[in-house]
Amino acid sequence: MSIIEARSILILILTMPTLTRQGSFGSILSSWSDSNTRGPTISLHAAAKPLMRFMYHRQVLAFIKKNRDTPLSKPIMEIYSSYLAFKHLSPSTKTTILAELDVRIASRADANAVAESLLDYAANLLDSPDANVRISTWRVLAELAHHRSTATAVLAVQPYRRLVELLNHKNVEVLETAVCALAYLTQWPDGAQAAVSPEILSCLVKLLDSPNSGIRRWTCLILGDAAQHQATEMAVSGHLCIGLISLLSESDSEVVENATYALSWITYSSHGVEATLNADILDVIPALLKSPTPQVRRWTCRIIGHIALHKSRASILRLNPCSMLVSFLSDVNVQLRESAIYALSWLTQWPEGAQAAVTAKVLQYLPALLQYRKPHVTKWLRRMLKHLAQHEAMALAAFRTQLVPLVRLGTLVVSSMQGRYSALTKFLMWQTKARLWIPWRGEMGREVNDVFTGMFGGRKRRENGALIPRTS
Secondary structure: OOHHHHHHHHHHHHHOOOOOOOOOOOOOOOHHHHHOOOOOOOOHHHHHHHHHHHHHHHHHHHHHHHHOOOOOOHHHHHHHHHHHHOOOOOHHHHHHHHHHHHHHOOOHHHHHHHHHHHHHHHHHHHOOOOHHHHHHHHHHHHHHHOOHHHHHHHHHOOOHHHHHHHHOOOOHHHHHHHHHHHHHHOOOHHHHHHHOOHHHHHHHHHHOOOOOHHHHHHHHHHHHHHHOOHHHHHHHHHHHHHHHHHHHHOOOHHHHHHHHHHHHHHOOOHHHHHHHHHOOHHHOHHHHHOOOOHHHHHHHHHHHHHHHHOOOHHHHHOOOOHHHHHHHOOOOOHHHHHHHHHHHHHHOOOHHHHHHHHHOOHHHHHHHHOOOOOHHHHHHHHHHHHHHHOOHHHHHHHHHHHHHHHHHHOOOOOOOHHHHHHHHHHHOOOOOHHHHOOOOOHHHHHHHHHHHHHHHOOOEEEEOOEEEEOOO
């Protein structure tokens, strides 16, 4: 083609009129598509994600159903863990998996399997932007912390810094989950020590005033468990006694019970006794001793015993608690009886307390009480009898009415005469070794000698530091 021909074709093209699209007839069936802009309007990539999440959710539900009656093995947990670690899995699917694991953890074997596989991903789950995933993760961790075998692994995750956020949450369900998790963690010394950090203690002070009674109950339980551990008792008692004592006048019996439980452990230390006395705990003790709830009376007995243990003589004796404590010795609740023995074992260290106990007829309960086979209760009974023996008037009454029959018939009865002497000297726990030979002068000494003569015959002598009968 020559240059002249090419130029002619170009001029022809440029001078042609513009082509226009001819109109088409409208259709009812195509009205929706005709009204939209031309070109693709749906992102296939955006549609794929929801579809993929839906398919994974169905897979998870089928997997849970298939393995529900099967113990959690390592391969099963690896599949669960892979789902939880997958970033494109929907939060609702992760929550479903965590809820299933929460139920399965009731079995200790399954709890160990969950701890071995899940805790590697726990930190990421706790940092999830979805609140339901965080709550479900905390529930699983709380159940794992309930088992001693898996609690150490949970504590290794160091979950406390994340708890502060939840303890300040306004949602009641979130708060209850956080407080429940913290309660399970504080069962163990390491968990309790971390639980009384200044940040968490500040939250617990506020939670004692929560309008939700369940949250108040859990908070009291946390403080009681934390106070059991020596490393935390100073921090707990100094901050929260006033708040706990204010709960003792509540109408909710479980709140009162848990608050009393917490105070019974706080008062175990001298610092705690001082803090509770400054918070006027003595004003509420008479009412607590009359509580219809046996556990409230039980923990109140412990509080009285701890206050007496730390020599707060005037403050506790002016309440005259001995008559109530002695009445508890015949209660059907075993734990209440034992706590009353504990309190009396310390109150009788003072003449006024010993006299009040004898006046309340504590001696008539001794034969039944000495049937106890529990070492710690026997220890408390011996301590009470030792204190009674230190005050001669009470000791004479005790010796005449109870101690001699108890040597023959009580729990410390033994067949050998040397065993009988040992039992009697354990009951009559005199202050010094020198007084073992002549425990009391005067009337008491004569009665002791008469009993020895009547029981064993002949004279008595000391051999190898022990009282034994003369056989020849």
